[in-house]
Amino acid sequence: MPYVTVVGEEGMFEVEEGKKLVLALEDNGIQILHRCGGKAKCTSCRVEILEGEYQDLTNIEKDAFAQKGIEDHLRLSCQIRIEGDLTVRPIMTVESSGLEPGPRPTE
Template sequence: MPKVTVPGFESFEAEKGKKLVLALEDNGIDILHRCGGKAKCTTCRVKVHEGDFGPLTDIEKEAFKRKGMDDSLRLSCQVRLTDEDVKVEPEMTAAVSGLDPGPRPEN
């Protein structure tokens, strides 16, 4: 199982193929996902410090273009864990923003 590291939190293992947003949330990281994982709000975006999720998806490209955002980030609702260990940093969390995380994304 791949290991996920988030600065300020303990590393954890999660099953290969799991959406990153769900792995983060299930391990106590209060990442936002205001649109429920539909790539509309971009609140689940993360910086990837180590590891690779492959090329940006078309959905991510469109979301970043629509929001005028840098496409060096990834949407944790759109990427899945591979065999590779990763180190990611959420751009927005419920604790920092004061917002409700939003509906839980589907698997």
């Protein structure tokens, strides 16, 4: 099974292949902010991928980033499925934003 390393939270955990990154983070105690339930609308679950295996930026992400003027080197954790080891840095967390997360994203 792949491992996810979280920079800034000093966490590393094993994750089943195919799981959404946002759920892997949340299930392992990383309070990643997510407001729209995993629909790539709010862009609050942004992460920086520092190392590892992942799919290219999706058109959904490209459109969401363009609408909000967000840098394209970031990714939405609700749109990434774990395929191999990853090292990520969350951009917004519940603690850093002072906001409550939205509904749990679906598998």
